[in-house]
Amino acid sequence: MLIREATADDWPHIWPFWHRIVAAGETYAWDPDTSEEDARALWMNPAKRVYVTEDDTGAVVASAYLTPNYGGPAARIANAGFMVDPDRAGRGTGRALAEHVLAAARAEGYRGMVFNAVVETNPAVRLWTSLGFTVLGTVPDAFEHPRHGRVGLHVMYRAL
Secondary structure, three states: OEEEEOOHHHHHHHHHHHHHHHHHOOOOOOOOOOOHHHHHHHHOOOOOEEEEEEOOOOOEEEEEEEEEOOOHHHOOEEEEEEEEOHHHOOOOHHHHHHHHHHHHHHHOOOOEEEEEEEEOOOOHHHHHHHOOOEEEEEEEEEEEEOOOEEEEEEEEEEEO
């Protein structure tokens, strides 16, 4: 598994799983009808450091971004987003990418990482807690889940 910084040429490989994940409406607080153009601007924003994971055939199977969560005097607190192709779930790709991004955040001088809106039913909550994130609080009934109805959004944090 190779993890590297993304290039503009990676977007056509990210978009199919990005769209599939967001359109499902189960794990991200983004509009399920986000257009490809808007998705690209959101994910591949030049203010973000974007990564991709390739499998042993060279196919892009996951992506993540790293960015400051706040500005000014709080700019040393990072935020990140992660997506793994659902067809590749359960193979350690998400954990490897998360560990890579956490190490990159530390190397860039971030002091901590915060996730602002983790859907409480998202299976990734187990991954984040296993990597040392804690739930600082939960906004109750904040997310309209297509299968579970209204569920909470966790704010999660980890010191780096």
